[in-house]
Amino acid sequence: MDASQAVTAIYERHALGLTRLAFLMLGDRQTAEDVVQDAFCGLYRAWDRMSDHAHALGYVRSSVLNGSRSELRRSRRVPRPLAVPAAASAEAAVLAGERQRETVAALRRLPPRQREAVVLRYFADLPEQETALAMGVSLGTVKSTTSRALAALARMLQEEP
Amino acid sequence: MTQLEDRLRTDMRTESEQIEPGSIPALQLPPRARPVGTPRRRGPRHWPAWVTALAAAAAVTAVIAGTFLVAHTVSRSGPAPSATGGPPVSGIPPYYAYAVQGSTYSGTVHGTQYGDSVIARYVTIRATASGKLLRTVSPPAPYNAFESFAGAANGRTFVFAANRYRYTKTGNEYYKLDQRTPLKFMILRITPSGHTQLSPLSLPRTLTEAQAPTLALSPDGAKLAVAYGGSGKPAVVQVITLASGQMRQWTSPPPAATPVLGGPGAWTSDGRTLALGQMSIQPGGVIRTAPTQMRLLNTTAPGMNLAAASKLVTLHAAGSFPWPFITPDGTKLIGETGHRPARPGTTTESGALGVYSARTGTLLQVIGRWQQHGRGPRFFNQAHQTVVWSNPSGSRLIVEMPRGKLNEVGILTADKFTPLAHVPQAPLLNAINSGGYQTSGGYVGFAW
Numbered sequence: 001m002d003a004s005q006a007v008t009a010i011y012e013r014h015a016l017g018l019t020r021l022a023f024l025m026l027g028d029r030q031t032a033e034d035v036v037q038d039a040f041c042g043l044y045r046a047w048d049r050m051s052d053h054a055h056a057l058g059y060v061r062s063s064v065l066n067g068s069r070s071e072l073r074r075s076r077r078v079p080r081p082l083a084v085p086a087a088a089s090a091e092a093a094v095l096a097g098e099r100q101r102e103t104v105a106a107l108r109r110l111p112p113r114q115r116e117a118v119v120l121r122y123f124a125d126l127p128e129q130e131t132a133l134a135m136g137v138s139l140g141t142v143k144s145t146t147s148r149a150l151a152a153l154a155r156m157l158q159e160e161p
Numbered sequence: 162m163t164q165l166e167d168r169l170r171t172d173m174r175t176e177s178e179q180i181e182p183g184s185i186p187a188l189q190l191p192p193r194a195r196p197v198g199t200p201r202r203r204g205p206r207h208w209p210a211w212v213t214a215l216a217a218a219a220a221v222t223a224v225i226a227g228t229f230l231v232a233h234t235v236s237r238s239g240p241a242p243s244a245t246g247g248p249p250v251s252g253i254p255p256y257y258a259y260a261v262q263g264s265t266y267s268g269t270v271h272g273t274q275y276g277d278s279v280i281a282r283y284v285t286i287r288a289t290a291s292g293k294l295l296r297t298v299s300p301p302a303p304y305n306a307f308e309s310f311a312g313a314a315n316g317r318t319f320v321f322a323a324n325r326y327r328y329t330k331t332g333n334e335y336y337k338l339d340q341r342t343p344l345k346f347m348i349l350r351i352t353p354s355g356h357t358q359l360s361p362l363s364l365p366r367t368l369t370e371a372q373a374p375t376l377a378l379s380p381d382g383a384k385l386a387v388a389y390g391g392s393g394k395p396a397v398v399q400v401i402t403l404a405s406g407q408m409r410q411w412t413s414p415p416p417a418a419t420p421v422l423g424g425p426g427a428w429t430s431d432g433r434t435l436a437l438g439q440m441s442i443q444p445g446g447v448i449r450t451a452p453t454q455m456r457l458l459n460t461t462a463p464g465m466n467l468a469a470a471s472k473l474v475t476l477h478a479a480g481s482f483p484w485p486f487i488t489p490d491g492t493k494l495i496g497e498t499g500h501r502p503a504r505p506g507t508t509t510e511s512g513a514l515g516v517y518s519a520r521t522g523t524l525l526q527v528i529g530r531w532q533q534h535g536r537g538p539r540f541f542n543q544a545h546q547t548v549v550w551s552n553p554s555g556s557r558l559i560v561e562m563p564r565g566k567l568n569e570v571g572i573l574t575a576d577k578f579t580p581l582a583h584v585p586q587a588p589l590l591n592a593i594n595s596g597g598y599q600t601s602g603g604y605v606g607f608a609w
Contacts, residue, residue, distance in 0.1 A: 004190055011188040019185055020177035029179070033186060034285070034294050044190050071297070103172035122166060123173040150165060159165040 003047040010056055011040050017124070018064050024119045025068040027108055035071060039063035061124075061134045065116055072112050106156040114149035121146055189292055189583070253559060253572070254316020254550060256295060256351055257584065259285050260307065281307040284321060286349065286357065292583030296349065296357040300324075304345050308338070311376040311385070314425045314489065314550065317351040318382025320362060324370050340371040348403070350382070364401055365408045375420075377427035377435070380489065386427060386435055386460075391419030396467055398437065400460050411458065411467040420456065420467070426486030426495075426548055433461050436487035436494065436519075437471070453477075455485045455494055457519065476515075476522045486548040487519060488555035494519050495555060497546050498527065512563070514546055514573075516555060529573050531563050 001009070015036060022032035043060045050056065107115060113135070120131040121142075132142045153159070260281030283299040284307055300307060304323035312319045323345040326338055346362035364387075368374050374389040383403060390397040396417035401408045421438035428435060437456040458471040476494065486495045498515030511532040516525045529546060549570070550559035558573045564580070571580035 007190065008188055015185045015188070016180065016182055020180050023180055024173055024177055028282075030285075031297070032180075034297075037186075037189065038294070040188055041190060099168075100172045100175055103168060104176050107169075107173070118169060119173065122169045123177065153169070154165055157165070157168070159168065 003044055006053065006056075007040055007044045007047060010043070010060065014057060014060070015040075018061065021061075021119055021124055022064050022068050024104075024107070024123055025065070025112070025115060026071055027104075031071055032068075035064055035067035038067055058130070058133055062136060065120075065134060068116075069112055102157060106153050109156065110149055110152060114145055114152065117142060117145040118149045118153070252552070252557075253289060254312070254314065255289055256286055256316045257289055258298075258310060258312050258319050259287055259584075260310070281310070283307070284310060284319075286319065286351070287583070289316070289581065290583065295351070295355065296359070298347065298349060298359060301345060301347070301361075306338075308370065309374070309376055311378045311424050313378040313382035314380040314428070314430070315382055318378055319349045320376060320378055320385055321347045321349070322368070322374070322376065323347065338370055341369055343367045343369055344374075362403070363406070365406055366399070375422040377422040377424055379428050379432045380425070380430050381432065384432060386422055388420040388422045388437060391415075391417045392441055396420050398435070398458060398467055400435070409460065409465075411465055411470055413467040417467075421485070423485045425550060428489075429487055429491035430489035430553060431491070433459060434487065434491050435460055436485040438485045455487075457487070474517075474519060474522045476517045477524055486551065488551050489553045490555075492519055493517060493525065493555045494522075495548050495551070495558070498524070510563075512546055514548065514558075514560065528576050529558075529560060529562055529578065530576070533563055 018039070019029075019032050019036045022035045023029055026032050026035070039060045042063050043056060046059070047053075047056075050059070107118065110118065116135055117131060120126045120134055121128070126134065128139055128142050128146075131146075132139045135142065137145075282305070283297055285297050286295045287293060288295060298307075298319075298321060300321075300323035304325045306324045306326055307321050308324040310319060310321040324338055325342050346364055348360050348362040350358045350360075352358070364385075368387065368389070372389040374387050377386045377388075378384070379386070385401045385403060387399045387401070388397065391413075393415055395415060396413040396419065398411045398420050399408055400410075418439035418441050421440050423436070423438060426436070435458040437458060439454050439456060453476050455474045455476065456467075456471045457474060458467065460470075462470045464470050474494065476496075487493070488495065494517045495514055496517075498513055511530070513527045513530040515527055517523065518525055531546070546560060546562045548558050548560050551557070556574065559570065559581070560573045560578075561570045562573070562578065563569075564578070569578075569580045570584040571578050
């Protein structure tokens, strides 16, 4: 299997999850797709230099996070609209939408590093060690960053941390 | 797991599921610079000593020049356009601007969601041949939207006008487009090597959203035309030379139609003639177009009277198109004609482009015919054809036109339509501005 086929195969397996991850970081679908495309192009260019292709997913995940960080720095965008599905008449749907809107709004108020930690730990379900690798920080930093993020979210959402 | 962690998991998952399986675009890998297996060139390079010294001096100069550039503009390097452009993309603008997302600011009041359409939250510049992202342009804070932008026919110069949506709770509106804050203009230039330079652009006169100006860049990107007013106010057309800030202005007192510029199709290639549509906005905001007339302004003629400096061309058998497109050689006007929207009880909609003589307004040719058989009248009633680029004579066009369930962007030659592979397509659309359309999910705009 050549680089093109190998990278495409990884893309087909993981693009959805990584795009969703970038979308949670950025709040914008098109930018999320661009970031993921760029990350896979980077993987393709680096393919021949990689000593162990088993780490390709970790590599591209880190690239997605780096790309998201760059986009946030570059654009300094106004907060994205909260894409709550249009609520029908059902009260439950309205309440559920409101709760989700609050959660995502609180998430987007976190500093990018804390948001990364929360998204990797609780959306991507990565263990702390893999979160540290993806973020390029130590295990201790992941623990303290996650703890601070949860405390901030608890304050914003008036929940127990 | 705590209650908060559980909530985070659930809500993030629900939020992310807006991106549905199967909706992710295919991976576009770049061409490889060096074929796999080709060894790198090794060994010392044999340059004369004077070349080395010159290179060192040039490097210092480049650093100084680069520092100066960064201090005055926001510059970023980018990839050159792909070399993979085949016959369909050769000779057409190398880059296009794409008004991404065009999402809505939305809010929920008592369980009902309200939103305001935004033409572009930000714009990406992409290579026509490959779709490769070259640059993202966002409005500078506190601005948060682009309501209009224009591209030069050379595909290397773009002007953006940033607007501001302000939070409001008036009635059902959550956000409102600020009518009074001066529009903020930015200009993006792409160098032959594929580098981008983004700079603020000062215009001699302040423009606001209340004036609803339309823009058009001259083919070489050196002049910006701005048109506004009319419909009870004086009609105003300005042409600004960007390098010097020098401005010429033509006006017509009321009653005058609103002059409308159609982006790159507004200028002839010699930069002399400007084609203006005529629109009449009635009290209450009802828009009536005057589709049978176009105004051709000679921008080199003396005087400031719009009517005296221009010629009205009556188009025979024209459809309803307020956005004029004049071919670069100035001989033809092109626009939608014979558009037959689906009538109640029918499921067929059809249309075509009319090519008219710019001198007499006579219909010369009908091209790009299309017909759709839908599932119901509602299915097609947002379909439109728009020309966004033309070669000098009008024999090769870039158009968006209805195809299947999409409005596709492609090249139209001698009634043959070839979609452009790396330009995003959109589901049913609503023509808003030259080369732009609105989908149910947002606005997609093109400025070539």
